[in-house]
Amino acid sequence: MGEFRNPERERIKQILQGSEVIAVVGLSDKPDRVSYMVSEAMQAKGYTIIPVNPNADVILGQKSYASLKDIPVPVDIVNVFRRSEHTPPVAEEAVAIGAGTIWLQLGVSNEETAAIAAAGGLNVIMDRCIKVEDSILLPGGKSKT
Secondary structure: OOOOOOOOHHHHHHHHHOOOEEEEEOOOOOOOOHHHHHHHHHHHOOOEEEEEOOOOOEEOOEEOEOOHHHOOOOOOEEEEOOOHHHOHHHHHHHHHOOOOEEEEOOOOOOHHHHHHHHHOOOEEEOOOOHHHHHHHHOOOOOOOO
């Protein structure tokens, strides 16, 4: 496997358009944290945000889960706000729950994580901000057209 490359922008746009449920691993319950601000913005755009934080009960009005495997609904995107070295187990869980995409936030990337996710059939996006990509690619908001 060569050096990891993110999908083309058009493919990222398709992924976002086709996604409803975003599980956010490492979502903080503190409003001044980037994970909170990004997730709040994505929620405002119409995505369902599911917090994955074992230390919180409710974030952004949504029940928080201790792990991906505890989420009772299908997950389209696993958005990860964890340090790069902590992401391989998240990829394993994302594969186990049948998520469509693992998305490592800006500043987060890990070749092992990418390999695990890709081997499990997931789309892999690393070191990109989901909010920025969504704003650029779907500026008018998420629509099914």
